[in-house]
Amino acid sequence: MHSSISHFPLPETLEDLPVxxxxxxxxxxxxxxxxxxVFLMLAHRPAEFRAFFDYHDxxxxRESDSLTAAEKEMIVVATSARHGCLYCVVAHGAILRIYSKDPLLADQVAVNHRTAPIGERQRxxxxxxxxxxxxxxxxxxxxRERxxxxxxxxxxxxxxGAVTAFFSLSNRLVSLAGTPPNPEFYLMGRLPRAAK
Structure with missing residues (x-):
């Protein structure tokens, strides 16, 4: 595995991991x-890997009453940017672009959600x-009233609150490990998919 993605041990191969x-x-x-x-970075601690991704999922x-998947990703992108977590901004920015079908929104939310073209609800x-x-x-x-x-x-x-708290944990772990975003994330959701 690539030691350039973590300051901590990584499995030699995926075959070294639990099934x-x-x-x-x-x-x-x-x-x-x-x-x-992030999957490879966390794999050196199987119990923590399971707990992390189980809580993530x-x-x-899960279906919220009215909070959308895109709104959850906005929370991740905005707070991760403020935490200085490049991995989460890039990876979840890609997911936000896909969910919102807006190639510009993630960058705008990351820089300043107060000037991004979002509604009062999201602000x-x-x-x-x-x-x-x-x-x-x-x-x-x-x-609560607001x-x-x-x-x-x-x-x-x-x-x-839970998404905010969970990704504060994620931001800190990724920063601790020095894990960079995969290059693939940078381009995801920026251009329309080619017709099949």
């Missing part, structure tokens, strides 16, 4: 066409994520 990790990595590789570096794949959502992540804030009555006024349920508010 469930190999299967999970193979499924992602089949879908994306490559293995995201529980948050990012309040990202303001709250910043409040939690960077101001050590909490959900008080004023924030979030509910733009259409978020309590279930959505939990998801906003």
């Amino acid at each position: 469930d990790l190999r299967e999970r990595i193979a499924a992602v590789q089949e879908k994306a066409g490559f293995v995201p570096n 529980a948050l990012m794949a 309040v959502m990202l303001d709250f994520a910043f409040h939690l992540s960077f101001a050590g804030g909490a959900l008080d009555e004023a924030w 979030l509910q006024a733009v259409g978020f349920s309590l279930d959505d508010i939990w998801d906003i």
